[in-house]
Amino acid sequence: MEGRWPARGGVLLCLTVSLLLQGRGDSFTINCSGFDQHGVDPAAFQAVFDRKAFRPVTNYSVPTRVNISFTLSAILEVDAQLQLLTSFLWMDLVWDNPFITWNPEECVGINKLTVSAENLWLPDIFIVESMDVDQTPSGLTAYVSSEGRIKYDKPMRVTSICNLDIFYFPFDQQNCTFTFSSFLYTVDSMLLGMDKEVWEITDTSRNVIRTQGEWELLGINKATPKMSVGSNLYDQIMFYVAIRRRPSLYIINLLVPSSFLIAIDALSFYLPAESESRAPFKITLLLGYNVFLLMMNDLLPASGTPLISVYFALCLSLMVLSLLETVFITYLLHVATTQPPPMPRWLHSLLLPCTSPGRCCPTAPQKENEGLGLTPTHLPGPKEPGELGKEVRPGETELDGGSGRTKTQLVELWVQFSHVMDALLFRLYLLFMASSIFTVIVLWNT
Template sequence: MEGGWPTGGRLLLCLAVSLLLQGKGDTFTINCSGFDQLGVDPAAFQAAFDRKTFRPVINYSNPTQVNISFTLSAILEVDAQLQLLTSFLWINLIWDNPFISWNPEECVGIQKLTVSAENLWIPDIFILEAMDVDRAPSGLSAYVNSEGRIRYDRPVRVTSICNLDIFYFPFDQQNCTFTFTSFLYTVDNMLLGMNKEVWEIADTSRDILQTQGEWEFLGINKATPRLLVGNSVYDRIIFYVAIRRRPRLYVINLLVPSSFLVAIDALSFYLPAESGNRAPFKITLLLGYNVFLLMMNDLLPASGSPLISVYFALCLSLMVLSLLETIFITYMLNLATTKPPPIPPWLHSLLLHCTSPMKCCPTAPQKGNKDLGLTPAHLPGLKEPVEFVGKVPSPQEAELNGSPGSARGQQEDKAQQQHLVSLWVQFSHMMDTLLFRLYLLFMATFVITVIVLWNT
């Protein structure tokens, strides 16, 4: 028709008028006539798809309500050295688009459609602790119902910062956080909510959690503090995910062997100190314990100072102290049998006191000053003192060898020398018993303290 609008101009005019009219209304009702013959007509949604660049609201002063939930489906890795948690999440976002709605009765009963996420406005919700590029697959779709409610689910592998406290390793429990917030929209433009209760998220995660490895999922809590950056206030939701390490591997491979070695070291005190076998045995145990620590080093955290490292250090210290005690007792016995010095009066009184039948260390009854001594049957790893000095000759032998007076003097000197040796040997045995009991007391105190700390 001459002077009329071209066909393309009419279409543009109709599109502009429709956009203006729909902006004046409360909703944008999609005309879906003919869906039964042609399926879903993409042209019916094209006007709504053209608005994907802008936040879908009729009045821009109203914020968009975005409801968030997620499902923890796997705990892939916990890096104690880098303080990172790698997990797999299914993130669920729900919001309303007032420009997409239709009457199901006019649209052959269609209540819900799947629409490519590329054609929709997607809120820029991200995890604040994430330290890696978003690895969500591309080409995802969203569900859109007849009332314009959009549900967008996306799987994502998240590597996030987690402040790990490894002091109680391997009986530690960690509390990692996932903070969901918007990068662009403040509270004036976007508000965050939840479409599920926290216990529902925790139960769903516990039911579908795929990993049965080192870490055990405990539960989830939440907080909703707002974030103030300069003059801008951002809404956010913080989820606290509690996980606990399964300690069985470390108990079997670390604690049990270490405890066995320390127990054998304590039992080695029952080896006779005079035999000379105790010190080499303890040195062998000490070397074996160092080899054990080197082999098990890969199982320990590479950073921090966990309580188990203190436990190993104290076990090693106990073994070193027991070796030093053995060296000291061996030196005392060697000194007593070679060149025993005169015994001090206070030590003589102490031996008299400790060998009294009424004391806590009962021995055989005394027979004058010559029979002073400790019966070593009650001492760990001891036997009856051997005769360190030659046999004392009888009076008949002394008369044959020389004058009776000199023979009697030599006999008294040898008896006094033997008595002095016996006193020093008994003192060495008494010190061995005392140090062994102190060793047991310190070891029991240390083990009980570590167990109490781990239980807390």
């Protein structure tokens, strides 16, 4: 038994020396003596494994071409405050190793093998935008073909920097980049190419993407600029990944409730101006809208000023203006019913034709009464001599600065003026609200 060990060790030594000699000659074909139906003898590849620290080329003046592709399988998080995109990728690298070739017909029909990636030379491809430590799991394997082509698939959880524009939130689209490059080999030593077409990468990513929540993949494009660092020039491939936010969550939870509240506030103008519940109703709406904004604040971006924040500020401003309008009309009605001041002729002639054209400045007293909307019971008129002492009171016979109007007529004028102002301000409110919301919608569609 002891005499057999030197013989076996000699066989392994001769096989290793023969493989090393093959690597230094013109032929790099691996000896198939280590191949059988039960597996492959590691000694057949030992010469290749010993050279993993060196770039596998027969002529160092010829750069190694590495073909790159990837599959975007998940969009995990988009942080607008830190401007970061967290995604999960499968990066595929393909290159040729001229020292790994064999004849499948002589090697029991084996065309492809899986070899531990730790035993092979691997290109130092990284993502330029990555802001996190590479968390690639250990113990990965690579496919090795009989022609010496190596295919290495590498899963990566990538946290990359991305210039996010949240102005159009929640109808925003983002364009992030993944730039693949080498940090060691210049263009004299390594060139990058495409293993798949861009449309294949896009279709594969859409089919396997796992997150069907907030973001969806729109498309992928590429560019091939060179990266210059000092006097060194590096090859790189830049992929532009376009993603779009699904806005349904924000439409249901933000835009729809806000639109309902502002619509109710507009309808509250149809409450009678003399009603004492109009102002408290608007105050309740205003407080409810503030509570709504506080509750939904977590759904809004933490940084920047998106257009939806402008929309909410606009709705809040409209509610405040509506409340101020109600306060103003209430004040006018209070003044009109307590101590109505004399109405200037220009105000009387300017406002009343808007509601009663041709009736504001009549010549006959009866036409004036009709134009003011007053009934004979409210205004003094020709009465019997016996009725004069009963109907006329001191407050009603006071004239309006010599204009010939009694206090009752003056009250009616100011009340009518208050209703005219209420209708006018309501129309201005609707006009401003419609134009503002239309402008916001147009900006969102662009």
